[in-house]
Amino acid sequence: MRKKSSAPFIILSCALILSLSAVAQDMKYSNRNTLPEIGVVASDAISLDKEMIIGDAVMRQMRGQSPIIADPVLDEYLQDLGNRLVVHADNAKFPFQFFWVNNDAINAFAFFGGHIGVHAGLMRRADNESELASVLAHEISHVTQRHIARRMQAQKRASPLALASLIGGVLIAIANPQAGMAAMQAGSAASAQLQIDYTRSNEQEADRIGIAMLARAGFDPKGAASFFSTMAEEYRMVSRPPARLLTHPLTETRIADARNRANDYPRRYLPINKQFELAKARIKSRYSFDADYSLEYYQAAVEQQAQRSREASLYGLTLAYMRNEENKKAQKILDELLEKDPTNLFYLDAATDIYIALGEPLKAVEMLKPHVTHNPRNQVLALNQANALISAQKYDDAIILLKDFLLVKKDYQVAYQMMSEAYQKAKRFSQMHQSKAEVYALYGAYNRAVDELQYAYNFAGDNHLQKQRIRARIKQFRDQEDRLERL
Template sequence: MAGIASGILLALVNPGLGMAALSTSLALTQQAGINYTRGNEKEADRVGIALLANSGFDPKGAPNFFGKMAEQYRYVSKVPAMLLTHPLPDSRVSDARIRAQNYPSVNLKPSLAFELTQARITARYENNSKANVSKYEDILRTQEYKIKEAALYGLALSHYENKSAIKAREILESLLKADPNNLYYVDVLSDVYIETKQFDKAITLLSRLNSLMPNNQIVALNYANVLQEANELDKASHILQDLLIAQPEHFVAYDLLTTIYRKQDKVGSMHAAKAEVFVLLGIYPKAIDELQNGIKFSKDTPLFQKRLKARILQLREQEEKLKRL
């Protein structure tokens, strides 16, 4: 502030010199802010690595991750380090490695949940399904896997994505027999049973798990989906209504419930459920339109219509709060 004030006073005497002094003061202020931000970033890395170590994770995972980030920028033009608000990836990797060396190494066993998640992402979003089938067949043949079940799961999911539901079913049923409560297997197997029209098998499987894990979103959503495919619409809607009591802002549950109410020809309930989908998307005008349509076209009781009117008032109030913000 003193530098800026001096620059302004100097500009009254000598405009050229005063502007130079003012520009220098402003530049130094900006640089001080950048340095402060960069210092905060280094402090965050230090605290983060300490948290990793104290939580039982391998602290060397942080520099390894930063190394992957640095590879993305290897061939990208870089501005001088002094102008960056964040440390350069290379320097950040070096600092993280030095800090991680202060903690003992942790050798963790492979995690089945992690390996299954990785296989799910790979099978659904990496390459095409046919290539993924070949990939997992090669992994299983050469035994280049950390956990065999995860590789089999990846193969089954790749078969399903490749429209080979029967091959996927054989693998998944075998996996589920050894681990009957594994929801990774259940989630895909439910889709496979729907694809192969084996609704009874899916209902038996999910009914048991729903009793064991009530209002678990994976079980409940798959169970409701199978029931609506099997045209057991009342039961499907009850499952979703119970889930929404426990998780009142579940987007997928409302979306699926909208489909079920449409099949049941419950016009008012359908519009009400669709309105909640728009609420969760933050589109209040469309939500209000859906509720008004529910009042206009439904043949529900006056009490139900009053509930829809009260919800409209709530949404208008929320919309006004957003506008004031």
């Protein structure tokens, strides 16, 4: 099961907010190894509470205007990987949210409030899970070290006007991303040397802390250096490096430093991670390749004799057959995969989609039932079961399942979209409009959310309790909008 935004792509990355206007130059790092004292660092520039408010607002903006991949299977994998790192991070002040961006650039980015985005293109080029984890650890370190807030503090010391421009640019970007990026760039142009010096410190610090985190979490600490080397080699001869190299410049010094730091930890020789290989195959087959090429690519991969992950190739071929509406061929492969690994979420998700495509959603319901009973709030199982129930016209059952899921994951837009569909098909129009309002609110479109609630109010009839709840939710949305304006 998958849903994705098709809106234009706009990125608000930690690196962009740090205004790296001169990062294409060959920079040498400072030899200073002492970490700055954190905790109260930059607290007078921006508080943790305000950072979370801004981060939430930017995330809502991105949902509405960026090609974020809303794919429960990939989301589950990425969040699990990120959480395995975060538990070994110091100074993690809030829950982290990891998400995918449907863009083939090699890039990842962090911004206020523990939000970390990963481009599909970065996953496609990573050779193993330690390399992917090294990028996440680096971005987590940007957040835990509060590099954005510290950048603001540095700007405040240099010029209060520059700081005002930088904060203003972030807030403008909530309403008008293009204007916001221009404002941030203009606001920091007056202190170019400060930007360069501060960026060197940020990157060195994030590398050092990230590699330590990587080792503590059980990954190969050499993952960072190997990924650096792969990127540097691939783009050595190109005139314009990818976004990742522009915002995180790779010098020979930085690569050597990563290797040296990794040598401080025991080398880990990890087996091929099946979940990583399956996630990579899903990225390629569903998002990176077009339908025809995906089929050709995975047919060739399966035919190759020597493969490091035959199951991932078979899974990629299954998805390619599904994209080309050859569902019977897909089902034949998937039945064999499920026989060997009956609880694998990647396989259960694909099997659900195949049953629905073949007009047999009740088979999907029965297949998923024992898994949902065992783990009712897992997003892959719950949302696939809800999707199958809606397809089987069991709308009330789907609604009950989705309500229960949203109690623990209240900001998952796919669930609200499915809830809206279930209410619409059940002809429960007041609830349908309330669900649509929640979707608009997740995009930061509070005016449209209020409009949907007004429609819901009109459909509520004599249900006074429901009308009271709708009025209360309208007030909450307006209060949220006012809070952002006051920032």
